[in-house]
């Protein structure tokens with residue numbers, strides 16, 4: 001079989017064998033509906049509630065603040081629509097940022113079509129939001145601020161605690177999309193001071209199609225799906241028991257291993273970045289040099305096409321993304337790089353290497369032999385006259 005080196009963990013992660021093992025019985029003999037009163041139902045209910053406790057505990061909160069969803073996209077939709085429509089008599093202004101995941105940006109666009117006003121905050125060259133900018137953006141009509149904890153493309157971490165404090169002082173709800181930070185750096189809802197927070201299982205070695213939304217006690221939110229009493233009447237639908245059990249297992253593994261994973265990732269990425277700089281000229285690291293989640297190395301190679309890079313890397317068995325997975329296929333620089341003001345000649349040649357804890361030094365060494373060859377070849381093609 002062709003060698004495959006997976007460096008696209010910000011798009012999704014491989015399922016951990018322990019997660020599959022924990023979830024599998026709930027697809028087989030433990031098939032009960034968690035709402036049924038009989039034994040089969042009680043087994044499922046117990047498993048769901050145990051997972052809720054695991055997730056809540058790692059987030060530093062109580063189980064009754066966790067609502068299971070079908071993933072990060074639904075959690076973000078739930079938060080923005082649920083708070084927005086619930087509070088529309090109080091105000092119609094929502095603040096977010098120019099670098100959010102498309103599922104936040106598109107939800108904000110939808111809210112505009114429903115009579116809301118949206119302000120998208122800018123970022124600096126390293127992808128950070130300014131606390132001052134947020135202070136100035138809040139008005140008497142503002143009801144919600146939604147700012148991601150860590151960016152999926154460049155990995156920059158926002159000063160959420162400071163930003164949330166500003167919102168709180170003005171009596172405005174604060175939501176954060178923590179899909180990329182949860183499991184990689186400490187995420188505690190009390191330390192961060194947030195009212196709502198989104199999580200997705202498949203970004204931390206859990207299954208796809210499951211996640212959760214944290215909603216602070218006493219924060220009133222509109223139901224997201226109607227039809228039953230599930231998830232405190234806020235998200236109707238028979239629970240994805242196996243998925244939820246998988247999320248719980250993925251979270252407990254992340255909790256046990258976070259420090260070890262971080263050390264390994266930091267060592268891998270530092271050597272990788274240094275190796276690239278040693279072998280290739282005109283490379284730019286996009287994102288914050290230090291305030292960045294472990295594993296994300298977003299590099300702009302001057303005068304090459306990111307797409308060509310990704311295709312050539314794929315031929316060598318190396319899986320990466322250009323910009324973000326959701327905008328792949330379009331040759332425009334991603335909205336994140338544009339917002340950061342990355343020079344065009346670097347932005348076009350951007351490749352996101354997102355490492356995982358199962359990647360090895362040998363794999364990275366192989367990349368360091370292949371990447372310079374590819375860059376050299378692509379650059380020669382650009383500079384060579386066509387006839």
Ligand SMILES: *Cc1c(COP(=O)(O)O)cnc(C)c1O
Nearest residue numbers: 071072073101152177179180200
């Ligand atoms: C992947 C991702 C999402 C979407 O999560 P899904 O579970 O895939 O719907 C949202 N926000 C960020 C930052 C992400 O990286």
